[in-house]
Amino acid sequence: MDEAHLKRTPLFECHVEAKARIVPFAGFEMPVQYTGVLDEHRAVRTAVGLFDVSHMGEVDVVGRRALDFVQYVTCNDASKLAVGRAQYSGLMTPRGTFVDDLLVHKISDERYFLVVNAANKDKDYAYLCAQAVGFDGVEVRDRSDDYAQIAVQGPKALPTLQKLTPAALAEIKYYRFVNGEVDGAEAIISRTGYTGEDGFEVYVAPGDAARIWRALLAAGKEFGIMPAGLGARDTLRFEACMALYGNDIDDSTTPFEAGLGWIVKLDKGGFLGREALVRQQGDGIRRKLVGFEMTGRGIARHGYPIWASGKEVGAVTSGTHSPTLGKPLGMGYVPVELAGLGSVFDVEIRDQKVAARVVEMPFYRRAR
Amino acid sequence: MAQPNDRRYTKTHEWVKTAGTEATVGITQYAQEQLGDVVFVELPAAGKKVDRGGALGNIESVKAVSEVFAPLGGTVSAVNGELEGHPELVNQDPYGAGWLVKLTVAPGAPEGLMDAAAYESFLAEEGAH
Numbered sequence: 499m500d501e502a503h504l505k506r507t508p509l510f511e512c513h514v515e516a517k518a519r520i521v522p523f524a525g526f527e528m529p530v531q532y533t534g535v536l537d538e539h540r541a542v543r544t545a546v547g548l549f550d551v552s553h554m555g556e557v558d559v560v561g562r563r564a565l566d567f568v569q570y571v572t573c574n575d576a577s578k579l580a581v582g583r584a585q586y587s588g589l590m591t592p593r594g595t596f597v598d599d600l601l602v603h604k605i606s607d608e609r610y611f612l613v614v615n616a617a618n619k620d621k622d623y624a625y626l627c628a629q630a631v632g633f634d635g636v637e638v639r640d641r642s643d644d645y646a647q648i649a650v651q652g653p654k655a656l657p658t659l660q661k662l663t664p665a666a667l668a669e670i671k672y673y674r675f676v677n678g679e680v681d682g683a684e685a686i687i688s689r690t691g692y693t694g695e696d697g698f699e700v701y702v703a704p705g706d707a708a709r710i711w712r713a714l715l716a717a718g719k720e721f722g723i724m725p726a727g728l729g730a731r732d733t734l735r736f737e738a739c740m741a742l743y744g745n746d747i748d749d750s751t752t753p754f755e756a757g758l759g760w761i762v763k764l765d766k767g768g769f770l771g772r773e774a775l776v777r778q779q780g781d782g783i784r785r786k787l788v789g790f791e792m793t794g795r796g797i798a799r800h801g802y803p804i805w806a807s808g809k810e811v812g813a814v815t816s817g818t819h820s821p822t823l824g825k826p827l828g829m830g831y832v833p834v835e836l837a838g839l840g841s842v843f844d845v846e847i848r849d850q851k852v853a854a855r856v857v858e859m860p861f862y863r864r865a866r
Numbered sequence: 867m868a869q870p871n872d873r874r875y876t877k878t879h880e881w882v883k884t885a886g887t888e889a890t891v892g893i894t895q896y897a898q899e900q901l902g903d904v905v906f907v908e909l910p911a912a913g914k915k916v917d918r919g920g921a922l923g924n925i926e927s928v929k930a931v932s933e934v935f936a937p938l939g940g941t942v943s944a945v946n947g948e949l950e951g952h953p954e955l956v957n958q959d960p961y962g963a964g965w966l967v968k969l970t971v972a973p974g975a976p977e978g979l980m981d982a983a984a985y986e987s988f989l990a991e992e993g994a995h
């Protein structure tokens with residue numbers, strides 16, 4: 499994309515002030531790191547980190563048949579949501595593959611708030627609008643420009659955010675949210691995140707975002723808060739084995755293959771992709787997303803081929819040197835015969851075959 | 867950002883410091899800043915012959931992998947074994963303890979490489995700070 503057409507989040511000036519390195523990402527100029535990925539990663543695992551995730555897309559589904567519509571386009575069962583609860587789900591193609599992965603929040607019986615990947619927002623919105631044509635009593639609205647989103651993540655996220663809000667944060671359980679105030683401004687406060695740590699995602703009006711960002715940095719100072727960029731966001735989500743669209747899942751992969759069968763509710767009624775998923779459940783999957791550690795020397799990266807018995811059998815979807823575990827780890831699709839714990843295969847790294855072994859996912863699980 | 871005056875630089879952000887037929891090679895301060903936290907350094911075995919401009923190794927940061935090119939042709943005489951356990955030396959001291967390899971090269975001053983002032987102008991033209 500032409501740099502002149504890149505968008506900026508309401509927090510752009512804050513990132514420049516903090517001397518962040520800015521890179522183009524999903525059509526936005528985003529901070530990839532401030533002081534360094536490892537420091538920022540460690541701050542989130544041990545204290546608290548602050549992420550600008552305003553590039554994420556927000557879409558409202560409103561109207562009398564809002565639930566029917568959400569049920570039709572996603573694979574998880576949104577009828578199980580009470581007001582104030584959020585759910586991880588998949589926006590499905592008719593083939594049972596991912597248009598995107600997303601969070602579905604139930605605001606009211608007639609309003610569901612969807613949070614989608616920045617890189618997919620335009621595609622998702624067009625897809626949702628096309629699907630909505632067949633539904634009377636549903637309106638799909640792109641609200642992405644109406645919200646800035648700040649993620650406060652880490653073991654000290656709660657005491658940091660609590661200084662700025664009267665909402666009783668400790669009472670908000672995981673995957674629940676409240677409408678409240680942060681630094682005097684209206685906000686949706688959701689106990690969700692993409693780091694494998696406790697934390698909150700806060701949706702605010704763009705005009706309030708910079709003030710709240712600075713207030714959060716001041717509030718978290720005693721805990722060692724750091725602003726964290728896309729680099730740390732990726733290593734954190736990777737260790738927690740949370741899928742990244744475009745890497746670990748895309749429109750060629752199904753939830754069953756990706757190990758996300760728990761978000762597929764085949765008995766909830768008809769939905770896009772259901773027939774394909776029923777068929778795949780009956781036939782069984784042929785490939786599966788696994789986590790692996792490198793037993794030879796090298797780091798697996800997205801797109802590197804996976805070899806076994808002299809044949810190319812799969813590909814790495816994500817890989818890096820895990821900052822918390824201190825070793826190179828990866829995820830990738832392999833034939834189910836190679837997906838069992840302890841199975842071995844080779845990753846091709848710059849024309850060399852380097853040995854790897856399947857290990858348990860997630861790589862990192864926080865102590866609760 | 868001052869570059870040491872005792873060595874030469876490439877447009878691909880390596881440095882080389884020669885003493886007789888021994889040439890020590892590393893990456894520049896600018897290169898390590900761009901890479902970010904280095905977590906793994908892949909270097910050739912001693913005895914390997916490398917061409918000028920040819921692949922010398924790879925440096926992996928948490929974010930990505932980046933190739934290192936040989937500023938001069940020669941034979942690898944030593945690799946920095948410290949980097950196996952402490953790849954962060956490349957970040958912390960790119961012009962010193964973070965050196966990568968030593969090459970045995972033809973005697974004489976290296977030609978066609980930039981001195982410190984020329985490299986700084988090059989960085990300025992590239993838009994680096």
